[in-house]
Amino acid sequence: MRVMVTTVGTSVLRAVKPDEQEWLTQLANRREGELTKEEQEKLEQLAHEALGYLAARSYSDVRDLSAELNGLLGYYGGTPTSEAKRDVHFMLHSDTYQGRLCTKILKLWLEDQGFAQVEAVEVPGLSTKNASVFQDSVGHLLKWVEETLRPYKESGYTVVFNTTGGFKATLLVLSTIGMVMADEIVNIFEGSKELLRIPRLPVQWEPERSLEAHVPLVRRMAELQEAVPAGEAHGLPEALLQRRDDGTVTLSVWGKMVWQGTKARFYQKELLPSPSPHVRYGSKFVESARPHEGQREMRYINEAIDAFVRYLVSNRQEHVSSHTFKQLKGNPLPPSTHEVYAFADKRIFLHEEGGVWVLDLLAEGLH
Structure with missing residues (x-):
């Protein structure tokens, strides 16, 4: 049982129209709302042509048209077996228009070849030139690795990272992650069909x-x-x-x-110390949280506090996600004036004192 994680770039579009390289490069980092109608239509036409090119060609020729498929087919020895087609495939791509188009092309081609489990995974900001946004995208990617990829690995799947295609920054990040998470990293140098295999580092940390x-x-x-x-x-x-x-x-x-x-x-x-000077724990809150030590619910409490602090430091321009923050009606639980969702029917009740929010109590929500 294998999981193949492939980074997706724009090679398949460039292979169809080599004379459009400069134009494709100019639009490489643009998202849907940043393109004109004419630019979108032209890219869609290129994508349609690319899919037709792939469908009409042999595996050997396909490897010349797509860096990503060159790596995948190279891993399977040039021709995937029926057993190989049962592998799980994740195609990691950016949120750019070209990234989405190229992933759609590759996914359709793989499914047409009989690959049963192919999923596109969009990671916002992977190709951006903005370092801050790119750092955020790394966080999204790591969260996906922990929530989706790690369970496969813990279930006994062999995890392979195919980094033959994709943006350079993405490849650097995924190669770093792969040194710990993947059983093997594979790559093929541009213009070659010889597979480079990098095994997992034999270290214990x-x-x-x-x-x-x-x-x-x-x-x-x-x-x-x-x-x-x-x-x-x-x-x-x-x-x-x-x-x-x-x-x-x-x-x-x-x-x-x-x-x-x-x-x-x-x-x-356990209940971790407050992560911000803007949030203080009342004694009753600490006592009411203590019974959940060592349990999953304690994790939810700490995460709810994180979400609330992020809400505060973002000047309250962002939502608190599922950790809903809202004002209490009337005065049902003084001194608390607000509540934050923690888990199930539990809420964190709190009030503000001189610019500092005091967490008063963890208790069942008011009905």
Whole structure:
């Protein structure tokens, strides 16, 4: 049983119209709303032609038209067997118009060839030139790895990363993740059909120990996306950090990956200290949360607090997602004036004092 994760670029469009390389490059990072109607129509026509090209050609010729399929077919020895066609395939692509089009082409071709399980996975910001947005996209990707890919691996699937296609920044990130998550990384140099196979690093690393004494700090960097003074991160492994020119540090790709893989254990263990000076815990709240220590519900409580703090620091321009924050009607539970959804029927009741929100109590919601 195998899971193949393939990074998708724009090679299949470029192969159809080599003379349009410059034009395709100019539009490579644009999303649907950033293109004119004429540009969209031209790209759609290229996509239609590309799918026709692939459908009419042999496996060998297909490998010349698509870097992604060159890697996949190369992994299968040039011709996939019926057993290979039962593998699970994830096609990782950007949220650009070309990224979506190329993934659609490859997915349709694979399904037409009999591959039964092919899923497109869109990761926002993967191709952007904006470093801040790209860092956010890495977070989305790591979350997908933890929530979708890790369960396959833990179920005994062999995980293979095919990084033959895709944007350079994406390949760097996925190759880094693959050193820990994948059983094998495969690639093919441009203009070649010879498969390069990189096995998983034979190392044992216990990342939980690296973070154990620094959970509050790492939580701020990971969940609140804070850059902290380098001195505060003293003691954290250098590989987990990304240093900035202003003397601060954030989490590196490795750091984010380690956090995503260990966060649940820390969050479930106990009520973590408040991640922000804008939020303070009342004694009754601490006592009401204590019975959930070591349980999944404690993780939900810590996550609800993260979501509320993100809401506060974003100047309340963002929603609190499922952790709904709303004002109480009347005065049913003084001094609390508001509630935040925690889990099931449980709510965190809170009020504001001098610009600081005090969490008063964890209790059943009011009806």
